[in-house]
Amino acid sequence: MIKPHGSDKLNPLYVMDDAKRAALLKEAEGLPSIVVSSAAAANAVMMGAGYFNPLTGFMNLADAMGTAENMKTASGLFFPVPIVNMVRDASSIKDAKRIALKDPNVDGNPILAVMDVEAIEEVPEDKMKRMTEKIFRTMDMDHPGVKAFNTVGNTLISGPIQVLNYSYFAADFPETYRTAMQIRADIEKAGWTKVVAFQTRNPMHRAHEELCRMAHDQLGTDGILIHMLLGKLKKGDIPADVRDECIRTMVDKYFPANTVMITGYGFDMLYAGPREAVLHALFRQNCGCTHLIVGRDHAGVGSYYGGFDAQKIFHDEVPKGALELEIFEADHTAWSKKLGKIIMMRDAPDHTKEDWVFLSGTKVREMLSEGKDLPIEFSRPEVAKVLMGFYQSQK
Numbered sequence: 001m002i003k004p005h006g007s008d009k010l011n012p013l014y015v016m017d018d019a020k021r022a023a024l025l026k027e028a029e030g031l032p033s034i035v036v037s038s039a040a041a042a043n044a045v046m047m048g049a050g051y052f053n054p055l056t057g058f059m060n061l062a063d064a065m066g067t068a069e070n071m072k073t074a075s076g077l078f079f080p081v082p083i084v085n086m087v088r089d090a091s092s093i094k095d096a097k098r099i100a101l102k103d104p105n106v107d108g109n110p111i112l113a114v115m116d117v118e119a120i121e122e123v124p125e126d127k128m129k130r131m132t133e134k135i136f137r138t139m140d141m142d143h144p145g146v147k148a149f150n151t152v153g154n155t156l157i158s159g160p161i162q163v164l165n166y167s168y169f170a171a172d173f174p175e176t177y178r179t180a181m182q183i184r185a186d187i188e189k190a191g192w193t194k195v196v197a198f199q200t201r202n203p204m205h206r207a208h209e210e211l212c213r214m215a216h217d218q219l220g221t222d223g224i225l226i227h228m229l230l231g232k233l234k235k236g237d238i239p240a241d242v243r244d245e246c247i248r249t250m251v252d253k254y255f256p257a258n259t260v261m262i263t264g265y266g267f268d269m270l271y272a273g274p275r276e277a278v279l280h281a282l283f284r285q286n287c288g289c290t291h292l293i294v295g296r297d298h299a300g301v302g303s304y305y306g307g308f309d310a311q312k313i314f315h316d317e318v319p320k321g322a323l324e325l326e327i328f329e330a331d332h333t334a335w336s337k338k339l340g341k342i343i344m345m346r347d348a349p350d351h352t353k354e355d356w357v358f359l360s361g362t363k364v365r366e367m368l369s370e371g372k373d374l375p376i377e378f379s380r381p382e383v384a385k386v387l388m389g390f391y392q393s394q395k
Helices: 018-028 038-048 061-070 125-136 144-150 180-190 206-219 240-254 274-286 309-316 361-369 381-393
Strands: 033-035 098-102 111-116 119-122 155-163 195-200 223-229 260-265 291-294 326-329 333-336 341-344
Touching: 018 111, 038 098, 038 111, 038 155, 061 125, 061 155, 125 144, 125 274, 180 223, 180 260, 195 206, 195 274, 206 223, 206 291, 206 326, 206 333, 206 341, 223 240, 240 260, 240 381, 274 291, 274 309, 291 309, 309 326, 361 381
Parallel strands: 033 098, 195 223, 195 291, 223 260, 291 326
Antiparallel strands: 098 111, 111 155, 119 155, 333 341
């Protein structure tokens, strides 16, 4: 199986020994504590689950600046984005060497992790600006990732952590949430050696379905990992439980048995386009995948990124050998009226706009809200039915 990033074996930060975890939780109740941001909580969950291997905790300012600037920590470890714990006010933990991190996303703010504090640093405005520009390629506060990154505070708390639970993800999505360790074990059990991952934060329509099939066939993989984001999205995005039902419905009906694993991970979407695509590649390697599909406007939002910037970054900025996982570069896929099937648009240079079946997200929402069926060239009827139920329940 492909090695994890940065180490020979996966080193998740979740404390697996029950007795040790209970002792840490008891100790944490007596420690100075702080409620972290949703982004920092998601970072802790990802480190706990082994996805952010080989990190041992939250980055300090030097590492955060290094990863933002050139995707390397001060020690030279390749990592595409800063993994930080930033707060507005650290006075509750002032001078503490060991603290409890509390979860902002669960009622009562239970303890999520124990942290050994190595540094508490104020991030100057010019460095916040520089990190934002490098990660998101914009300073526009209308960009949801830029807004999230710049509104949690600029006091950075760094140091190793021990993770005590997976926040709300394991409880709310018991059939879907999986750690990197669990996915590796499942891949090994299935006897797969070559696995292509598909990242999604949306329900999967026919173009997505066919894209997975194309990658599977062209790469000759043993299986497909459909890996959906279960954390916080922007307003208007489809809730995770609805996406989950759509994807399971599609896979059960239209894919051969034992060729697809449907799983999810706990993270808040960054909408960082190219940089987030590299992060997606890194943590898919950590969960045992050999390939990742990177399509048009991968991890993008609005018109902040070029259609294929998330592919270009792997050629232009990711150092050769930084990751073992390889990218399957995909174009926009759609139904060709001429050919009567779904293909990549780059494979039909003779087609005009009228030769494709296109529906905007706005049009899809409008039709489903009004109880109108989507074209079968665009969406499987079983999937459209699930979405229609959701949209009509929102009226």
